[in-house]
Amino acid sequence: MNAVIVHAESWCGRRLVMRSSGPLPIEVVSRSREQAIGVYYRAAFEIEREIPAEIEKHELPNVMSPVTHFFTGWVFANCFDLERKDRALITLACVAPDIDGLGIIPELLTRNSTHPLLWFSLHHHSLHSLMFALVIAAIAFAFAAQKWKTGLLALLSFHLHLFEDMLGSRGPDGYQWPIPYLAPFSSQQYIWRGQWGLNAWPNVLITIALLLVTLWLAWRRGYSPLEMVSARADGSLVAALRRRFPARTAV
Ligand SMILES: [Zn+2]
Numbered sequence: 001m002n003a004v005i006v007h008a009e010s011w012c013g014r015r016l017v018m019r020s021s022g023p024l025p026i027e028v029v030s031r032s033r034e035q036a037i038g039v040y041y042r043a044a045f046e047i048e049r050e051i052p053a054e055i056e057k058h059e060l061p062n063v064m065s066p067v068t069h070f071f072t073g074w075v076f077a078n079c080f081d082l083e084r085k086d087r088a089l090i091t092l093a094c095v096a097p098d099i100d101g102l103g104i105i106p107e108l109l110t111r112n113s114t115h116p117l118l119w120f121s122l123h124h125h126s127l128h129s130l131m132f133a134l135v136i137a138a139i140a141f142a143f144a145a146q147k148w149k150t151g152l153l154a155l156l157s158f159h160l161h162l163f164e165d166m167l168g169s170r171g172p173d174g175y176q177w178p179i180p181y182l183a184p185f186s187s188q189q190y191i192w193r194g195q196w197g198l199n200a201w202p203n204v205l206i207t208i209a210l211l212l213v214t215l216w217l218a219w220r221r222g223y224s225p226l227e228m229v230s231a232r233a234d235g236s237l238v239a240a241l242r243r244r245f246p247a248r249t250a251v
Pocket residue numbers: 063064097098128161165
């Protein structure tokens with residue numbers, strides 16, 4: 001072997017930095033993401049075995065915050081006259097696509113093992129598809145009080161998530177998550193070139209605005225997303241808000 005071959009370009013919203021402290025130079029190759037992952041782990045394995053080298057891997061998962069999606073879903077649900085359970089279903093539909101991001105847990109746990117599970121790297125965004133949107137809408141339909149209304153709104157809410165991801169979930173290293181909207185029937189992926197960064201100011205602004213609207217809704221209507229977990233906590237929040245900002249006229 002004349003060189004250790006690694007992929008040192010950014011992929012999956014991460015950047016690989018490899019420094020060789022051994023006698024062999026490091027050669028950089030870049031093809032598909034899957035190949036890069038395979039090459040990286042093979043190279044890492046060989047480096048550990050044969051060449052003293054330092055491998056530095058920045059491991060920050062880049063997903064548009066599920067918190068932003070959650071508040072988007074909540075504010076969206078509150079645009080309609082719905083009961084508590086249906087509001088929750090529509091709100092959760094807006095977070096649902098990111099279930100595929102849970103692969104980060106086994107990946108982080110196994111990253112230093114000999115058989116790392118690349119569930120996040122390989123499958124993140126794989127549920128950002130029309131197929132999964134229909135599954136979520138069907139689940140919402142099944143559990144809702146107002147079935148058709150909630151099912152359709154859950155479908156829309158899911159798409160709001162995809163729209164937000166299109167707008168601003170670019171990683172700090174410039175990687176843009178494509179949306180595999182037609183998976184598994186087509187490998188066509190969608191991306192918007194103007195996509196801004198995950199930590200860019202519009203995301204922060206959107207999240208703060210959604211939070212303020214959520215608090216205003218709680219103050220005005222007497223319920224907040226806390227109603228999903230505890231009626232008592234929800235009541236306490238509303239009472240605190242109304243104490244802090246007493247209404248000039250009865251609400
Ligand atoms: Zn997402």
